[in-house]
Amino acid sequence: MTDGRANSVIPSPREITTEPRFSDKVFRGVVTAGGLSSLVILGLIAVFLGYQGFEILAREGLSFLTTSEWTVEVDSYGTITNSTFGLAAMLIGTVLCALIAVLVAVPISVASAIFLTFYSPSGLKKFLVSVIDLMAAFPSILFGFWGLFVLMPSAEYWAKLINKYLGFIPIFEVEPRIFTRSPFIAGVVLAIMIIPIVTSISREVFSQTPLDRIQAAYALGATRWNVIRTVAIPYARGGIVGGSMLGLGRAMGETVAVYTVLNIVYQINWQVLFGAGGNVASLILLKFGEAQPYEIKALMAAGLVLFMLTLLVNFIADQIIVRTGSKGR
Amino acid sequence: MSSTVEIAKPSKPWKPSIKERIIDITLLAGAVLTSYAVVGATELKGKLAYFFVFFAALAIFNLIKGTATRDLMIGKDQFFSAVMLLGMTLVLIPTASILFTVIDRGRKGLHSGLLTNDMSLATPSDPIVNGGLAHAIVGTFLLVSVALVFSLPIGILTALYLTEIRGRFTRPIRFLVQAMSGVPSIVAGLFILSAIVYTVTKSYSGVMGSLALTILMIPTIARTAEEVLNLIPNDLREAGVALGGTQWRTVAMVVVPAARSGLITALILGVARIVGETAPILLLTGGGDALNFNPGSGAMGSLPFYIWKSFLLGTEESITRGWAGLLVLLVLVLTLFILARVLGSRRMK
Numbered sequence: 082m083t084d085g086r087a088n089s090v091i092p093s094p095r096e097i098t099t100e101p102r103f104s105d106k107v108f109r110g111v112v113t114a115g116g117l118s119s120l121v122i123l124g125l126i127a128v129f130l131g132y133q134g135f136e137i138l139a140r141e142g143l144s145f146l147t148t149s150e151w152t153v154e155v156d157s158y159g160t161i162t163n164s165t166f167g168l169a170a171m172l173i174g175t176v177l178c179a180l181i182a183v184l185v186a187v188p189i190s191v192a193s194a195i196f197l198t199f200y201s202p203s204g205l206k207k208f209l210v211s212v213i214d215l216m217a218a219f220p221s222i223l224f225g226f227w228g229l230f231v232l233m234p235s236a237e238y239w240a241k242l243i244n245k246y247l248g249f250i251p252i253f254e255v256e257p258r259i260f261t262r263s264p265f266i267a268g269v270v271l272a273i274m275i276i277p278i279v280t281s282i283s284r285e286v287f288s289q290t291p292l293d294r295i296q297a298a299y300a301l302g303a304t305r306w307n308v309i310r311t312v313a314i315p316y317a318r319g320g321i322v323g324g325s326m327l328g329l330g331r332a333m334g335e336t337v338a339v340y341t342v343l344n345i346v347y348q349i350n351w352q353v354l355f356g357a358g359g360n361v362a363s364l365i366l367l368k369f370g371e372a373q374p375y376e377i378k379a380l381m382a383a384g385l386v387l388f389m390l391t392l393l394v395n396f397i398a399d400q401i402i403v404r405t406g407s408k409g410r
Numbered sequence: 411m412s413s414t415v416e417i418a419k420p421s422k423p424w425k426p427s428i429k430e431r432i433i434d435i436t437l438l439a440g441a442v443l444t445s446y447a448v449v450g451a452t453e454l455k456g457k458l459a460y461f462f463v464f465f466a467a468l469a470i471f472n473l474i475k476g477t478a479t480r481d482l483m484i485g486k487d488q489f490f491s492a493v494m495l496l497g498m499t500l501v502l503i504p505t506a507s508i509l510f511t512v513i514d515r516g517r518k519g520l521h522s523g524l525l526t527n528d529m530s531l532a533t534p535s536d537p538i539v540n541g542g543l544a545h546a547i548v549g550t551f552l553l554v555s556v557a558l559v560f561s562l563p564i565g566i567l568t569a570l571y572l573t574e575i576r577g578r579f580t581r582p583i584r585f586l587v588q589a590m591s592g593v594p595s596i597v598a599g600l601f602i603l604s605a606i607v608y609t610v611t612k613s614y615s616g617v618m619g620s621l622a623l624t625i626l627m628i629p630t631i632a633r634t635a636e637e638v639l640n641l642i643p644n645d646l647r648e649a650g651v652a653l654g655g656t657q658w659r660t661v662a663m664v665v666v667p668a669a670r671s672g673l674i675t676a677l678i679l680g681v682a683r684i685v686g687e688t689a690p691i692l693l694l695t696g697g698g699d700a701l702n703f704n705p706g707s708g709a710m711g712s713l714p715f716y717i718w719k720s721f722l723l724g725t726e727e728s729i730t731r732g733w734a735g736l737l738v739l740l741v742l743v744l745t746l747f748i749l750a751r752v753l754g755s756r757r758m759k
Contacts, residue, residue, distance in 0.1 A: 101657070108658035112575055115567020119586040119632070122625055126593070126601045133604040192497020200494055209498065211751065216505050218679075218747050220686020221595075222714050223736055226721055227508050235456055242453060273504045280501065304487035327592065334594025336689040337718075362596045366689060384600040388593065395592040399585050 126388060134382025141166055145382060149173075151347050151364075153376050166379040168361065168386060170349045174264065175360035175387070178339060179332035181268025181353060186276045187325050193276075194283035195309055198290075210284075217277035225341030228270035233342070236266040240354045252353055259356040262344035267358070270342050271335055275328035282327065286320030287313055319405020326398030330391045336362035361387045437475060441467040461503070465496040512736050519734025529716070530700035534723040543735055545701045546716035549616065550742075552705045553695070553712055554681055556620035557627055562677060564624075565631030569676075572632075573639040574647075574661055591629035598625040599690030607694065614696035616705030619712070622690035631680040638672030639665065675750045682746040686739050688714040713739045 101109065131138075138145060148167030156162050193213075197206055240260045247253045290313045298308045339360050345367050346357035359367075365380050365387075372380060426434070445463035448454060454463065469492035476485030524542040532541030568587060572580055602622045607614065642665055650660030666673070691697070696709030697719065713735060720732035 104658045105656045108656075108661070109575055112567050112570045113577060113579070115564055116571030116575070116577075116579065116583050118564045119568060119583060119590050119628065122628070123586060123590060123593075125605065126597065126625075129601055129605040130597070133608070189497050189500045192494050193501045196494040196498040200491060201498075209502075212502065212505055215744070215747055216501075218682045218743055219508065220688070220714065220739060220743065222686055222688045222717055223508060223512065223740065226717070226732065226736065227504075227511055231507060231511050232504075235458060238455060245453075276501055276504075304483055306487040306490040307483070309490070330592045334592070334597070336594065336596040337692075341721075362594055362689070365596055365600065366692065369693060381600060381604055384597050388597045391592050391594055391597075392589055395589045396585070399588055 123392075127385070130381050130385040130388060133378055134385050137166055137379045137382045138385075146172065146386065149347070149349050151368075151379075153373070155373075161373070161375055164375065164379075166382070168383055170347055171359050171361045171364045171383070172386070172390075173349055173351075174358045175333050175362075175390070177351075177353065178264050178268050178271060178343070178358065178360055179329050181265060182271035182275055182332040183325055183329050185269055185272035186279055186328060187321070189272075190276050190279035190324075190328075191283050191321060194280050194287055195313070197280075197284050198287040199305060199309060199313070210281075213277045213280050217281070221274065221335060221338045222341075224270055224274050225338035228266065228273075228338060228342045232270060233261060233266060236269055237261055240265055244354050252351055254352050255355045256352070260354060262342060262356045263354050264343065264350065264358040265353045267339050267343040268353070270338050271332040274335065274338060275331050278331060279321075279324045279328045282324030283317065283321050286317040286324075290316045319401055323398045323402035323405070326394055326401060330394040330398065333360070333394065334362055334387065334391050335360075336366055339363045340366050361390075433475065437468065437471045440471060441465075458503070461499065462496075465492060465499070468492045469496070509740075512733065512740050515730070515733035516737025516740075517734075519730040519732075519737070524734065524738075528699060528701050528711070534720075534728040535725045536727060538727055538730055538734075541731075543713065543716050543731075543738065545699065545711040546713045546735065547738070548701055548703065549695070549698075549710045549712040549715075550685060552616055552703070553620050553623060553691070553710065554685060556617055556705050557623040557684060558677065558681070560621070560624040561627040561631055561680060565628045565676070565680065566635050566673065568628070568632040569635035569639055570661065572636045574657070574665065587629045587632050590625070591633070593625065594689075595622075595626055595687055596689040596693070598622040599693035601625070602690070603693055613707070614694055614709060615707050616695055616702070616710035619691050619695040619710065620705065622694055623684045623687060626687060626690070627680045627684050630683045631676045634676035634679050635669075635673055638669045638676060641672070642668050671753050675753045678746050678750040678753070682743055682750070685742055685746070686714055688718060691715050692718060713742070 145166060145168055147169055148165070149170035150165045150167045151170075152163070152165050153161060154163040197209055201209060237260045240255075240263060243265075244253055244255050244260070248255070294312050294316070295308055298312050303311070340363040343358050343360075343363065344356045345359040345363055347359065347364075348357060350358045361383050365383055368376060368380055441464050444467035445460045448463045448467075449459050469489050472488035472492050473485045476482075476488035478485075519538055521539045521542075523539065525547065526544050527540075527542030528545035529541045529543070530545070568583065571577065572584060599622045602618050602625075606621065607618055611618070646664050646668060647660055650664040651657070655663070691712055691714050695712060695715065697715040698709030698711045700711075702708050702710050717732050717735040717739065720728045720735060723729075
């Protein structure tokens with residue numbers, strides 16, 4: 082053997098390397114740069130809004146978040162003589178509307194997600210899932226004007242009923258008795274807007290419930306409701322909470338639908354059925370038209386606050402989904 | 411040698427018997443009657459009240475029936491199946507109502523010149539046949555096209571990073587894309603306003619609107635594209651590399667072509683996400699009433715702006731115009747949605 086090999090040409094071994102070639106280096110660089118663009122964009126948003134709003138934030142300090150007076154006084158020459166910017170009323174309005182939306186949307190969404198996963202025949206399920214996906218694609222302006230022209234009369238009637246029978250609870254008081262364009266109605270419209278998001282996330286988690294656990298429960302003689310209550314809901318709890326948080330974030334940032342439905346008044350309003358309120362996004366849209374450069378800086382600062390708020394909510398939602406989603410329980 | 415073998419008659423014990431059917435139908439009828447009685451006797455009014463009382467009655471009847479025929483556990487099971495059905499119905503009612511309202515009110519605003527005229531010569535109280543939304547459709551088309559030029563490459567690159575490179579930024583980038591999809595549309599508008607309009611161009615134009623839409627569109631494209639690329643079997647990638655291809659060649663010649671129709675779906679879903687986006691458009695585009703084919707300068711109309719303006723003007727004619735605009739927008743969204751569905755289902759085969 083050794084003799085034979087000595088006569089043949091021995092190919093030298095190819096150099097083996099894990100070093101990527103030049104084209105791959107370029108490719109990886111470009112793709113990584115593209116991937117990091119989301120970081121860059123989010124960073125730029127914070128930087129520019131902060132830069133524009135810095136003057137206001139520095140002057141108002143923490144009272145930008147805690148006081149609720151938004152006034153600009155202008156003398157006859159158009160120069161600003163006095164101004165106060167406090168966002169508290171709108172911040173409370175934002176949270177209030179979004180909370181109402183989540184309270185209304187989550188039970189409905191979870192029930193329909195359970196229906197889709199455990200009750201619906203598969204043909205009907207396909208159709209219903211398409212309808213929910215379609216609902217998620219509806220633009221917000223559609224919800225806004227539908228809410229104003231179609232939902233408002235019925236919602237006003239429900240508000241009156243709630244007020245009549247639950248009016249002794251402080252938040253359901255209405256004085257003076259104006260029931261149209263209230264945070265409650267805006268909350269219901271927002272609820273309808275976030276239902277598709279919460280439903281599709283809940284449905285996804287429910288459909289991942291381990292089949293062996295479901296079958297084990299059935300084998301032990303459980304009814305369908307027993308299976309849902311003891312197996313599916315505990316398994317999906319984290320996903321549902323995360324999905325609801327995502328819905329909350331979406332509801333907080335909604336502009337057009339709230340602007341259309343809600344009667345925007347700059348005051349702290351805890352009476353959810355009373356027709357006055359607002360949220361940060363709709364305030365920005367409302368004031369933007371007539372604002373002078375100085376007030377626009379305040380609006381930028383308000384935008385920054387809203388941006389940070391939604392980022393925070395999204396971050397919490399993400400953490401909840403990651404923590405509970407992959408582990409199961 | 412023939413013997414009679416008794417063959418058991420096939421039966422379907424899980425099928426409801428005639429007696430059970432009769433009980434079920436009686437319960438349904440009872441629930442309907444209860445809903446009429448309750449709506450008639452109490453303060454609950456309106457179509458929704460019928461729905462609520464009907465389902466509540468059905469749920470309670472189910473509970474009683476289940477408990478009476480079997481036991482409480484079965485009764486509860488029956489009760490909650492009615493509750494889940496109620497939840498599903500409550501999701502469908504607004505959707506149906508929105509579709510019905512827009513079609514019903516929007517068709518009154520339709521006329522032959524709707525798609526060919528613009529509003530430059532029409533006043534708010536003009537009869538419906540004057541003016542149209544040609545400028546809005548052209549504007550929306552341009553806004554979306556320019557936004558696609560920016561968002562499609564960025565979105566797909568992000569998806570490629572998440573599926574092909576899987577570097578150490580994978581987890582943070584996935585979160586950032588998620589966070590970006592939660593950025594309120596008005597914040598995207600304010601950002602473009604503060605970063606570009608006030609500092610560089612100092613004027614409203616279509617491109618500024620497109621840039622804001624880009625921010626809103628990237629997450630949708632990136633996430634859908636990521637899902638699609640994840641569906642491409644790893645065998646294809648391994649085969650590409652085993653044949654001596656570099657990663658770049660494998661991705662460009664094998665992975666992306668294999669995912670092509672899925673990537674088009676991602677594009678369509680991205681367009682559907684932004685085509686009706688209103689808030690940044692209101693801040694950035696200026697919203698003209700005349701046809702404008704140049705996104706780089708001048709006020710640019712668009713469908714959401716047209717709808718917004720029409721409703722705010724408040725005359726009877728302009729509100730009808732607004733509904734017509736919503737109808738056109740809805741048809742656009744529906745078309746995009748069905749297109750994405752068709753492409754998506756073809757991919758699965």
